[in-house]
Amino acid sequence: MSGRMKRWDIWSLITFIIFAGYLVFLALPLFMLLIKSFFDGTTGEFSLAYFHKFFSKAYYMNAVWNSIKVTVSVTLLSILVAGPLAYIMTIAKIKGSATVRILILISSMSAPFIGAYAWILLLGRSGVITKFMSGVFGFSMPDIYGFSGILLVLTLQLSPLIFMYVSGALKNVDNSLMEAAESMNCTGLRKMWKILVPLIMPTLLAGGLLVFMRAFADFGTPMLIGEGYRTVPVLIFNEFISEVGGDDGFAAAISVIVVVFAVTVFLLQKYVANRKSYSMSALNPIEPKKLKGIANLAAHAYVYLFTLLALMPQAYVAYTSFLKTSGKIFVDGYSLDSYRAAFSKVGDSIYNTFMMASITIIIITLAAVLIAYVTVKRKGAVANVLDTFTMLPYIVPGSILGIALLVTFNKEPLVLSGTSVILIAAFVIRRLPYTIRSSAAVLHQVNDSIEEAAISLGASTMRTFFKITVPMMISGVFAGAIISWISIITELSTSIILYTGNTRTMTVAVYTEVVRGNYGVAAALSTLLTAITVVSLLLFFKLSGKKEVTM
């Protein structure tokens, strides 16, 4: 019911505090980035020099084209690979399909750069498969470095997202729609193209956007497997970090361009998706049927092959973590050397990750409960702005948020650079949306009259919230918090910008060990990350009673 009483109450205060938090840790840093990009670093005068430099040099434009090429290819390829996968899993009975779904989910939850380094170990110049092929068959494998490697790694990493989105949408397609089409003699591919594809189009666009943004912002993969194939995040990182000739102002300018580009893509997708959205709920969902003969074989082969490829990097990394090492080199035999080395060399990173992720997740849980409540139940101008703020991290790449925070908080009045506070702030801002979305989804199901009932029975606003509303939304909050948690511990692109010696995280440690060629330690840490991820996911399934994750 609209027109409920508007009162200045405790919620107004909470909204104000959260709003202030977003202003300080998101709006202000982005604004500072904007300022920095338009003012000369040395003279402090207004200048378009950075932008001129960027657009006039082929070196930079090249990176832009590379990024666009990678992003568009990855997005299209992911849809082409994962769309049919979801379709097959929906219509066909696949043996062990529940396990397959969980495995695919697990594969999507790891940090992409771990995939990159695993594929180097497998298909790189001295990778096991490369050596095996040339040694046994005298066959030389195609080059894994550069564009094709990035494409392979990101597609395998991100297509599970499309798979999950499309699977969810197909579950809501009523089978009677399919039967109606068939009764009008619209069958086979024509039925798919005319009925199914349009129905799941909004979902495909939403999933596509997510893949696009992730691929666009990913920094670790091109850095490791790109070998000189520069994409924009690599460019920004180099400009910002590099010890010689690093230029904050120029990095800021590139960041601004990237954000403008990302926002444009986001709005475009929203515009298209809104025009094509249908609300569906299936009374008779499509039931998977047992296929016959060659079709059955092909379906199983496709599903299993994809799952195998998607899991291969993590599995292989886990395998190498148990290999005996001698210095940096793997030797015959198995041992826990790598784990011992990991704990002694970079044990602090494990502690840091747990400490910071735990603090982050506590803040996220509290904030998400409050924000979800304010945006769902207290609609208004301020709540709308808050809603937009919470969406921004979907669009702003992590490395850019990192840079923005750093240029804002590396000087008085608030010096946070080098502390764990700045990392925690970045984690909270970036990973809050998962928990908010999950909490808000539950809250949308809670009818307003439930709260009104409590209030009419004499409960205060706060008592109603804690006794009635929170218990009802808690399952969604925890489910979302677990996803936030997993995405925090596997986060790299912000941490790599913000970390210092004291605040190194596990992903940063993996990255630096890989760069140094210390594959054993990297593998041990990665495997630890994977193990935590799997345990967290199992916990998620148990708590939410669901078998899927919405990102």
Added chain:
Amino acid sequence: MSVAISFKDIVKKYGDTTVIPELSLDIQKGEFFTLLGPSGCGKTTLLRMVAGFNSIEGGNLGFNNKVMNNVPPGKRNIGMVFQNYAIFPHLSVSENVAFGLQNRKVAKGELQRRVEEILDTVQIEVYKDRMPKNLSGGQQQRVALARAIVINPDVLLMDEPLSNLDAQLRVDMRNAIKRIQREVGITTVYVTHDQEEAMAVSDRIAVMKSGIIQQVGTPRDIYQRPANLFVATFIGRTNVIEAKLESGAEGEAVLHIGSSYSLAVPGLQAELKSSGTAAVKISVRPEEFVLAEEGAGLTGTVVNNIFLGLSTHLVVALENGQEVEIIQQSATTEVVDIGRKVTLAILPGTVNVYDAAGERNLNRGLDL
């Protein structure tokens, strides 16, 4: 402690749109009062103003003459039953019912006694430890009712409480609600769009349309002497027929319907214009027609007959082509065949005569 509720020039606005313009109404202490009207008529809005969930933009709302306009909902001592029951899904039946008492800091022993007492009244004591998801719709409804009345509220507010139940359960529940309300003796405001339900439970009914009360009266009053054609057509079924009011031989008012049917209607002489005639509309309920083969009455042809067991519905096309509906007790007559010519007389004293616009019942105030 029950209260009387008074609305004095109450105004509700959403932005610039006035939803309820200056409404006045008095509900008596202990009364079962129903707000009835089509969806969007403002009945729920009005109820929520009593509850305190909607703000009041003008006028005064009083409980026993105490102005309540700005008293927050939790301080009004109301019990409310929501359309979707709004049972707390994470609390058991007795925890749901105890919630309001806990907010009132009722001592443990007394709390338990009152919860059990009320669960007994609404006849769900055997389910007291169940979780809501294991209850049927009717049982949830009883929990909602128990939860609302256990706090001894001054006013019980019910917002379409039966609309989510199936037909048979709806009848059972409305009887239960009426019985419990009588037992507890609490002032009750009930919102519904179902006129039959309203008549079954209410002491008095206010029929609303577009934020304006069309008529306030007992169920019988509203059914038999509707204030205007809207009320006549909204409550029950009726046939609206154009007619002419003329002065008879002795100055009495005579109603001319169709080409040949005349009916004396005492007490309407004052409505005749100086010209001695007035165009009017009459409303005749299907059961107020007496069907005959011949004699005085409207003539027509049966075009449809529907046997429904208890009664038989006939559709008769009049001379001018207008179709009217007639209800006969099935037990008393044979089903009349389609195509038969019949005459329809109107039961003496039942007819309601309206002005040409249908806004005023000319019979109103006259005895039935």
